[in-house]
Amino acid sequence: MKTTFFLRHLAMPFLSLSLMMSSCTRHLEDITPDSKKATNAENATDVSIMSTATIDANTVQQTIQGFGGMSVPIWIGDLTADQRTKAFSTSSGIGMSILRVMVPTSSSQFAAEKTTIDVAKSYGAKVIATAWNAPSAMMDGLYLRGSAWGDYAAHLRAYTQAVGGVYALSPWNEPNYMASGWMHASAAEIANFVAAQGDNCGAPIMCPEPFNMDQTFINTYLSNATAKSKTLFVSGHIYGKTPYNLGNIGKSVWMTEHYTNSSISGNDWPNAMNAAKEIHDCMTAGWAAYVWWYIRRFYGPIDENSSITKVGYVMAHFARYVRPGYTKIACSANPTTGVYTTAYKSGSKIVIVAINTNTAITYQPFTISGTTVNSFNRYATTSSSNLESSSFSISNNAFGINLPASSITTLVSN
The missing domain is CATH 2.60.40.1180 (Golgi alpha-mannosidase II)
Structure with missing residues (x-):
């Protein structure tokens, strides 16, 4: 589970005298x-x-859309030029093909996202954006006012235009995570919003992005035929959940946020192996994408010293070689x-x-x-x-x- 607003055998031996030779030679x-x-x-x-x-x-089976991570400049600062290369390059970096970003509540913060977005696109990455909250004037507590739907869609559209466009956009982040400090909504409410305003948000819609990849929430959302028709793909997060097949829901499934342990270094090998198995499980479940939480974080794929961690190298085993469209x-x-x-x-x-x-x-x-x-x-x-x-x-x-x-x-x- 997320802990804070900002964080969240046996072999048949086949031995030989040359087993310990350098792996740079033919085995x-x-x-x-x-x-x-x-x-x-x-x-x-x-x-x-x-x-x-x-x-x-x-x-x-499924078409792979990619592997990636998130950058939130207004929370922890933007990626450096070196970190962007290490994140997205398939020759000298991890080879991420998805960048997830956050839609700020203030238009004055939109520009903070653009540089990293542009670099990610230059490497061929898809950019997806998620809104945690609508501007406060559009909300009652942690809920979007019904009378503000048009204004909220216009806010999202202004963001996508300011950053030069995104591949897909989610109007809510984990709307079913009631312990959070961000915008709540039921699956039916989100579906109604997308049905009414999905064409006005400036980008194709990815929804409903629930905590736990909650299938009941997803199915309720998709039961709105109009919302489903305006949804490019289903998205969600697997905190507290083992990846599983959602069945024939008629949409590609993207896992758009997770991390394995925010208290352990990304260079901890057992933890990195847990990440490897998790990505395997997501692919085996029939999902099209896997997106880590922060790209740069001590427990993530790149650390604060700009070094690719063991988690990052594990991700590279998928991201570098299993490209979008495979x-x-x-x-x-x-x-x-x-x-x-x-x-x-x-x-x-x-x-x-x-x-x-x-x-x-x-x-x-x-x-x-x-x-x-x-x-x-x-x-x-x-x-x-x-x-x-x-x-x-x-x-x-x-x-x-x-x-x-x-x-x-x-x-x-x-």
């Missing part, structure tokens, strides 16, 4: 072609805990005890992200159908390394690799 020692899989299975002490991760490129494809989500895998494609390119939560090196076999893959570039991050790269060839669309203990690995086909 022949831990790549197993299809012809050797049977032998490896025979050597397993308990084959029941290890299964092949089966990838089917012909079974297309589609998630069928893949065994938990093929081996402690191993979690997802797969994606763009044309003939295949990307696999494998998370090994085990405390030992874990051998994982893979098979691929629906396309032909001859080789992969591999990137691995552990507690002591970041995106270490290597490459290897495969045959017959089948292979096996050793996943380092407590690690995240991304494979990108050539």
Whole structure:
């Protein structure tokens, strides 16, 4: 849960004498072609805990919209030029493809958002904006006055125009989080507002952005057919909730705010691995996007010293290599005890992200159908390394690799 307004195993060993060689070289020692899989299975002490991760490129699931984070200059200061590069660059940074920003209540603060918005757009990122509150003159306590709907839509439109446009906009942030100090509303009230004023807000609508990704709240909102027709995608936050599939709601689902622990450094490796598993879970649930809370924060992807943290490198395993427009494809989500895998494609390119939560090196076999893959570039991050790269060839669309203990690995086909 949010604490303040501002914050919120077992492997089949596959060892060799060269296991500890630099990952910058080709790892022949831990790549197993299809012809050797049977032998490896025979050597397993308990084959029941290890299964092949089966990838089917012909079974297309959700379209990925991206991975990103939030910047709120009026609360904690803007990102620096260096931090923007580290956030959005796919070559020297995390590769974020989504920037979330806050709509200020005062038009005098609109300009504070623009520089980072412009830079994010220059890297191809989508910018989404959320309003925590309407201007005080439009509110009764923590509720938007019905007579102020038109004025509020005009306020939102003025913001989007001032910053040069945004991809989507949410008029409420966690309207069901009643312990908050920001604007409340029921799902029906938000739907009525969007039905009446959604076309006047200056950007497509993302809604209803509830706390807990509350499906009852979401379904109630979507039951208003007019509001649904004016909603680009469904958004919400998973505080206190394990990612889950919302079913056939007829809209793409974006997870637009979360962090794992605001009391632990972003360089704490177990916490970073929790973030890795959480992103995996969101993708497995069929969601299209994952957005962290603050981009720059000691517990986030970039710290106050402008260094990419372990959380940031974990995010890079998805954000750099699974770009907007890629589609998630069928893949065994938990093929081996402690191993979690997802797969994606763009044309003939295949990307696999494998998370090994085990405390030992874990051998994982893979098979691929629906396309032909001859080789992969591999990137691995552990507690002591970041995106270490290597490459290897495969045959017959089948292979096996050793996943380092407590690690995240991304494979990108050539």
